[in-house]
Amino acid sequence: MESLIRVRNLRFRYEDGTSALDGVNFDLYPGETVALLGPNGSGKTTFMLHLNGLLRGEGEVMVCGLPVDKANLEEIRRRVGLLFQDPDEQLFMPTVLEDVAFGPLCQGWNPADAQARALRALSQVGMEGAAGKAPYHLSAGEKRRVALAAVLATEPEVLLLDEPTTYLDPPGQSELLRLLEGLPQAKILVTHDTWFAEAIATRAAFFQRGRIVAEGSVAELRHRFGWAARLLPRACGRD
Numbered sequence: 290m291e292s293l294i295r296v297r298n299l300r301f302r303y304e305d306g307t308s309a310l311d312g313v314n315f316d317l318y319p320g321e322t323v324a325l326l327g328p329n330g331s332g333k334t335t336f337m338l339h340l341n342g343l344l345r346g347e348g349e350v351m352v353c354g355l356p357v358d359k360a361n362l363e364e365i366r367r368r369v370g371l372l373f374q375d376p377d378e379q380l381f382m383p384t385v386l387e388d389v390a391f392g393p394l395c396q397g398w399n400p401a402d403a404q405a406r407a408l409r410a411l412s413q414v415g416m417e418g419a420a421g422k423a424p425y426h427l428s429a430g431e432k433r434r435v436a437l438a439a440v441l442a443t444e445p446e447v448l449l450l451d452e453p454t455t456y457l458d459p460p461g462q463s464e465l466l467r468l469l470e471g472l473p474q475a476k477i478l479v480t481h482d483t484w485f486a487e488a489i490a491t492r493a494a495f496f497q498r499g500r501i502v503a504e505g506s507v508a509e510l511r512h513r514f515g516w517a518a519r520l521l522p523r524a525c526g527r528d
Contacts, residue, residue: 301344301499310346342365376429384420388424393406393442413438433453449476450477453485470489483507495513
């Protein structure tokens with residue numbers, strides 16, 4: 290099976306000289322959900338930001354058969370949708386509908402088609418009733434769903450999720466879990482939330498000091514590296 294994302298020997302150093310990635314190799318296949326685990330500063334988010342060209346290091350990064358370079362950035366960002374840790378970083382328009390339609394408009398869709406795609410994405414996340422609302426009037430969980438709708442409106446093939454459970458209470462986390470499980474895209478999530486990762490991920494990769502040092506199931510890596518897991522909320526259907 291051909292990988293959707295292929296990374297070989299990826300290295301990245303910040304301007305202050307800090308080495309953030311030190312030879313990362315990784316593959317993402319269709320239908321997978323991969324959790325990136327590891328301590329703060331281990332390179333997880335830095336790695337993820339290379340997958341849609343927000344950062345560029347040394348090595349090979351291929352997305353859907355395309356090298357991540359300047360010539361392909363527009364197409365790469367159409368195929369790879371990124372959900373930031375803080376939804377307020379993605380919600381900046383006067384209304385929810387305008388926020389969700391912004392991406393399709395930037396892709397060149399006419400206003401009517403962009404709005405139709407936005408309404409369809411809002412329906413996917415159960416937020417069509419909030420289309421006319423101002424984003425700042427929404428709860429944390431609602432903002433998360435609207436931000437996800439804004440990503441889905443561009444119809445990506447891969448979803449990148451940076452700490453998706455941040456600011457969410459247990460019912461909100463359970464709701465997000467059900468929503469993500471129903472989406473067909475391959476997914477990569479950066480998280481410290483091991484119960485959430487174990488509930489959704491088909492496998493996991495553990496980062497240390499800019500390298501992937503182990504891969505396996507979330508449970509295997511949690512036990513190997515001594516990471517405690519919280520109990521899943523009962524709404525998730527797990528004891």
